[in-house]
Amino acid sequence: MAWVAVGYGETFGFVRHEGARPGDGLQLDIDGALFAQCNVDEDS
Numbered sequence: 001m002a003w004v005a006v007g008y009g010e011t012f013g014f015v016r017h018e019g020a021r022p023g024d025g026l027q028l029d030i031d032g033a034l035f036a037q038c039n040v041d042e043d044s
Contacts, residue, residue, distance in 0.1 A: 002040045009033040 012030045019025040 003037065004040055005035075005037045007033065007035045 010032055014028045014030050016027040017025055
């Protein structure tokens, strides 16, 4: 039995508010992921 698994993920910075000091602030992100798993020995 041969299995194949694939995964992909991404983060997109949507809005950022800078703080008073460098590296300080608030950021709103949108994250997403896609996962797939299949048995390559089975007929499709």
